[in-house]
């Protein structure tokens with residue numbers, strides 16, 4: 497990102513984002529939305545992420561009316577930032593924070609404690625994002641007893657497109673752990689009827705992806 501773009505971002509530009517519907521696999525009804533940052537220029541610096549978090553909080557609170565939820569993505573570094581933490585204190589109880597994995601950095605227990613505090617104080621719900629993609633998905637589930645576990649899209653595709661038996665075993669293992677933790681299981685990148693059926697077969701509760709509905713682009717001046 498160029499310096500001029502950074503200045504423009506800091507001076508409140510028109511910012512683009514996407515909302516992707518999340519459907520109940522049994523009823524096919526939309527029950528929530530994931531808000532995705534596809535802003536150009538993409539936020540990079542700490543200040544830009546702080547601006548984005550404030551923007552995201554406003555959008556999420558608007559979308560997350562009773563009866564539906566809005567999911568936002570946060571990594572450990574963002575959750576530990578004091579300014580972003582202050583911003584997140586304005587989130588309403590219909591928000592889900594998807595804890596995205598970031599290699600290294602802060603201990604899992606510390607980030608889990610921040611999320612638990614938000615859940616206890618504000619009623620937000622916790623999702624473990626990208627379960628099956630990295631090394632610490634199971635540890636993050638154990639540390640938070642999350643409300644949702646999101647299976648990594650690459651694992652879904654490895655099973656459904658490449659028919660990799662190990663990917664099926666991975667989905668089964670994550671599904672088992674999620675159920676033991678009392679979490680709702682979510683699959684992303686569901687792009688065909690066959691993938692939908694496999695998700696049903698493995699007891700996945702909620703699905704998102706092209707087959708459900710394409711993410712919708714929105715914009716707002718920030």
Ligand SMILES: [Ca+2]
Nearest residue numbers: 530569594625
């Ligand atoms: Ca996510």
